Amino acid sequence: MKKVLGSLLLGTAVSLSSLSAQAADYAIDIPGQHAFINFKISHLGYSWLYGTFKDFKGSFSWDAEQPEASQISVTIDPSSVDSNHAERDKHLRGKDFLAVDSFPSAEFTSTSVKQVDADRLAVTGNLTLHGVTREIVIDAAPIGEGKDPWGGYRAGFEGTTTLKLADFGIKAQLGPTAEEVTLILSIEGIRQ
Numbered sequence: 394m395k396k397v398l399g400s401l402l403l404g405t406a407v408s409l410s411s412l413s414a415q416a417a418d419y420a421i422d423i424p425g426q427h428a429f430i431n432f433k434i435s436h437l438g439y440s441w442l443y444g445t446f447k448d449f450k451g452s453f454s455w456d457a458e459q460p461e462a463s464q465i466s467v468t469i470d471p472s473s474v475d476s477n478h479a480e481r482d483k484h485l486r487g488k489d490f491l492a493v494d495s496f497p498s499a500e501f502t503s504t505s506v507k508q509v510d511a512d513r514l515a516v517t518g519n520l521t522l523h524g525v526t527r528e529i530v531i532d533a534a535p536i537g538e539g540k541d542p543w544g545g546y547r548a549g550f551e552g553t554t555t556l557k558l559a560d561f562g563i564k565a566q567l568g569p570t571a572e573e574v575t576l577i578l579s580i581e582g583i584r585q
Contacts, residue, residue, distance in 0.1 A: 421449075471493050551578060
């Protein structure tokens with residue numbers, strides 16, 4: 394009996410060890426610009442205004458066998474906002490919206506990752522934007538992972554979340570249809 398129990402425990406330890414060996418840390422591929430933080434918001438209810446944050450950095454840990462052990466950390470420079478219109482971008486950086494002089498950084502740190510179904514993840518975490526920290530949930534999905542042509546290993550994900558501007562102390566808006574902004578994320582990381 395002791396032998397059987399010992400063998401089971403050893404087998405479990407080896408199995409857990411091999412699972413944790415698959416977990417890896419990734420740096421978001423900013424140098425190759427294979428990562429994007431885009432957004433869309435309604436303009437007066439007549440059209441969509443799209444934009445991106447060009448300057449951000451971050452990392453994540455990922456194990457496809459144990460997604461709940463994953464962690465994500467991203468820092469965004471809100472002054473890098475680009476909506477393809479210089480005057481509008483100046484307004485977005487100003488006190489009515491991002492107030493980048495007062496709040497030069499936005500940060501997201503995950504607190505949990507849950508497998509929703511075979512293809513979806515719920516990434517919960519704290520987003521600090523405009524000096525306010527709120528819990529948000531990102532609806533995410535793995536796109537794929539594997540070796541790249543340069544001898545590295547990559548993993549990529551997509552995700553979306555919707556934020557209420559007022560929740561982050563941003564009171565300016567362009568009508569009732571513009572009270573929320575949708576973030577559209579495309580993240581590719583290089584295993585370290």
